[in-house]
Amino acid sequence: MPVFPSPEWLDEYQSVVNGSAEYADAAATWEGDLVFVYEKEPDKGVPDDVYAWLDLWHGKCREAAILDGPDDPRATSAKFTITAPYSRWKAVMKKEIEPVKAMMQGKLKVKGDLPTIVRYVKASNVLTDLTAEVDTQFIDEQ
């Protein structure tokens, strides 16, 4: 079972995204990359911020990678960035937090062209929901 966060987990997540008919439909015209930033929580086994980059194109995830850090050109040029502490992402993945509400509460910080995010809110929700489809071992529960 892949550990979250890790490159292995991201690979599995990419497979889940690419297998989702619902995401393919909701994001059929989406063009642009996205970075999820899992902010560090050293006491939970996440000593540094983790940058997970997804190249999303017309309902598929063409490529996914854990980046070296915020200076990676893919991080600086990403169309959208969503940032939250590791434990908050974990709560989203366990469906304890609803992503749209969390964005409105500032618990998930969104950077990027907001009209586009609003237009594709269903795709964003599906993308978030799919994290729960990955059989996950959380790093602080090992």
Place this chain on the structure above:
Amino acid sequence: MANVVLVDPDAAGLDSMLAALVSAAIEDPAKARVLDRMAGTVTIAVPDAEVEVGLRFSGGTCRVESGPIPGSTITLTMPSDVLLGMSTIPLLGGMPSVLDPAGRAFALKVLTRQVRIGGMQHVGLLTQLTRLLSVI
């Protein structure tokens, strides 16, 4: 000249989202002219997210405040998903179009009080607001 002021520059929730939406909207000269004409205050309440935001329109400026504005000209109360979805509903005369399924669904939510609109008599400001926040 139309502009947007986010009163709390460190805001990261609905207030900053609305400021970003309005800022993007007024890049379109037609929507900038809509903002130039707007006068009044709006409070948007999202009970399920426990968030309220105030919008103050005057002299072509939209000031976005973190919290309600007492005595607002218009008060909109709706769930978080409906609020975001509202921006993608086709408009007819500045209101969600009942000719569109999403517009009819929105109208049903108004009728069933899932969406509450206070200050409906200020329909001019309301339609200006829906035009400003529309992303389609």
